[in-house]
Amino acid sequence: MKKKEETLNKPRKGRKKKEIDQRLLTPEQRAFLEKEEKIDKINNKMNGPIIGITYLVAFLVIGLIAYILHFMIVEKDEVIANAANTRLDSYAADVNRGDIVTKDGKTVATNKNGKRYYPYDNLFAHAVGYSDYTKAGVELVGNYYLMDSHANLLERAVNTLREEQNEGDTVVTTLNYELQQTAYDALGGADGAVVMMEPDTGRILAMVSKPDFDPNDIDTVWQEANAEGSTSSVLLNRATQGLYPPGSTFKVLTALTYMRQYPRKYEKYSYNCSQTEAIFNSVSVHCYGRKTHGQQDLSEALANSCNQAFADIGTQLNVNKWKDTLESFLFNQSLPYMDASATSRFTLDGKSDKGYIPQTAFGQGDTLITPLHNAMIVSTIANGGLMMKPYLIDSVENYKGKRVKKFSPSSYDTLMTSDEVDTLTGYMRKVVTQGTAADYFAGASYEAAGKTGTAEYANGEHDFSWFIGFTSVDHPEVAVSIVVEESDVNGVKATAIARKLFDTYYSISE
């Protein structure tokens, strides 16, 4: 391009002037030459702006090309791996869709007789997903890698010549078979969701949603779910898209908000829970099972899940700042997650009716949260305040097992100070040692911390059972977020599932 500009400035050959002896010319000829010289001079002057603008245009074009190259080198991979990139399906003719395996080496999706086959049937239904009709789960987020082939060049060239399919790459998930099985069994016949992840990396180790389905029968499942008048939510991944009232697990965030708004006062906080019912902002509040807890400081209020104390705290909060704190924890925001996820909701602000404040403070009201989001919040506490982005794909290998891509953990943001983390961890540890979860964790070989929850829904007729928690207190290893629907009917308790999951985690890591 540089050269180009130079040639522009060079005078054309045709107009090169030779020295001519002026005396030999007639007056007309002399006049002609003088006139030409003058015109050329004006012309050169007029060309100044042209050259200037041309340089500017060249600069823009170089910028455009540089941008396109930057896109190809830096952004391309992430962009085309986007689940909405349907054009990958057109590659299907050339590539035999790759397998999906768990981190511990179990093949959970492969091809059999020209069809997609899921050896573990229902077990990984929502996490791994399916690929017919539409795509979901790892089949969706890993689609690009499954349809790409890193078999060796020669082999691919030969296949292309023979018009045969190349072998697609294998996607290695972060999922662990044992933990997935444990979560699946522990949830049993109950509806709900389990998410287990590593707080310091964001790697999801288990993800279960029920009711579930057999992805091998996706034809039937899909038709039933999409039949007219069907209200079936079997295909919905409750772990990422189910919106639940957070119940008492929300008290952790209410406590944090209170600590932030009353940094000098919260340690001396005290509430006397002496009556079964008390009135806050003209709304009557009672604790779970109409219990009374007596004199409560903040840690005890959390350990015993005292609704009245949290209603009292709620009335003291600046609602707008409360909302800001929660939005920093991704309420009303989309989660930094590769797959579709629902947005958790916190609706209060300074203009809201004050009567909503007490219930909202202890996790009822209009607040809704996804199990994945709750897992991220508890992981943030476990990880010293740094929130990691959750992810499901560990790496990509070619079909012979040679690694071609590795996904690294990436952080979202630091959301808490280490003092806040230490205080909350202490409180949550108390929940497990002395509070509402103590019975479930008796005799555990590890130090767990967490928060139980019971959320009422359907006008208090049924209960949701919640547990969020992590191990181990000093060196965070694993976090869970569990919700069980209608736990009053099926008797399945989220905290009990957490115990089983933690036990399995430590038995396999030994």
Added chain:
Amino acid sequence: MTNVIINASKYIILLMMILYAISCYTAFRKVDEKEKTAKLNKQIIYVFVMHFLAYLTFALRNVEQMKTIVIFYGLQIFVATMYMYLYHYIYPYSSRVIANNMCFLLLIGYIMLTRLNFALAKKQFIIATASLVLVSVIPTIMDRNKNLRKYGTVYGVLGIVALSSVFVIGVEQYGSVNWISLFGITIQPSEFVKILFVFFIASMLSKSRDFKQVMITTAFACVHMGVLVLEKDLGGALIFFVIFICMIYVGTGKIAYLITFIAGGVAMAGLAFLLFKDRLFDHVMVRVNVWKNPWADIRGTGYQITQSLFAIGSGGYFGSGLTKGSPDVIPVSESDFIFSAIAEEFGVIFAIFLILVCFSCFISFVTIAMHVRNRFYKTMAFGFAICYMFQTFLSIGGVTKFIPSTGVTIPLVSYGGSSVLSSLIMFSIMQGISTIENKEAKKIEEERRNIEQAAQGA
């Protein structure tokens, strides 16, 4: 076997593209006529090889339609050959570089359109061929009528009337009311008014360059742009604005005008934004937001641009190979988004070289503008150069998310009757200017030689 041919074609096509693009630039340097002719003939060979392989691929992939494809191919080659060789004989003073580039861009367009929508490709071919015949008289007209520069205000008034016609007989397409329907054909007047506009400014400035004249010109230009803004064709208004400021700068040589008008333009845009935020600019805001983050609404407002990025990215450096990608998924891939379609199937390297060819086209326009010494033609030639390049830049920049999308086509490559005809008119006017300039240069050259001989002979 078919696969082998298609795959090999992919790389040969790329090679031809690279050779062609390079020769576009080296053709400027050589001044030796013989060598230049050889180079330009080679260019034609590169184009033909590329074009042949593309249609071979189509024929192999679509055996049932092979006969139609072969006939279509034959017709294209016939027209292109006739044009590239004959034009030069009819107009010996015309620029062969421009003729070659014109055919090249048209053929690339035909190839991609054949791939995307055979019916559209045929329509485009018919329109373009008819236009080629029609516009071939332009250089003669220009050569014989040296009075064209005298009708400044006529061009201005005509342009405003034509632009305003959409308010009376307009139809809405893609959120802007900038098309009219005449005898069943939809025409985009702004495509043609652009040409009148360039004539208008060149003519006004050739008459006088004092402050009053510049202000009159500015007033007319503002009416043009105002009408376009009212039609919600903000991309069009932007093109007019850029043509205007560049031509004023070149025509008057005063950088103060350039700076004042840029500042004024920004101020006007800001003012208009504040005043008509809701009525006129909501779809501008949508486009800007989509540009900032198309991923927020992949299935809605961000659909076009994300599909375009998927196409470019999925194709990779070497492309998926002709007929093997899925560029048809991108909305309006045949016109506004044709660059993404090309990038997906021919590859990003090919696409970048295509940008370089477009830029070389601009440079050859600029070269003519620099050589021609008549102020009217000079300003006009540069106006068209800017018009061509800026439009190409807006189109490619928009679909690659370099800048917000403005819904502009790539001249000669994108589908669209108005766009093709107006681009061909533009190219022919450039040929006309080239003819006038070369003729004059030759005359002066002869005169000078006579003087030299006289001086030596004495």
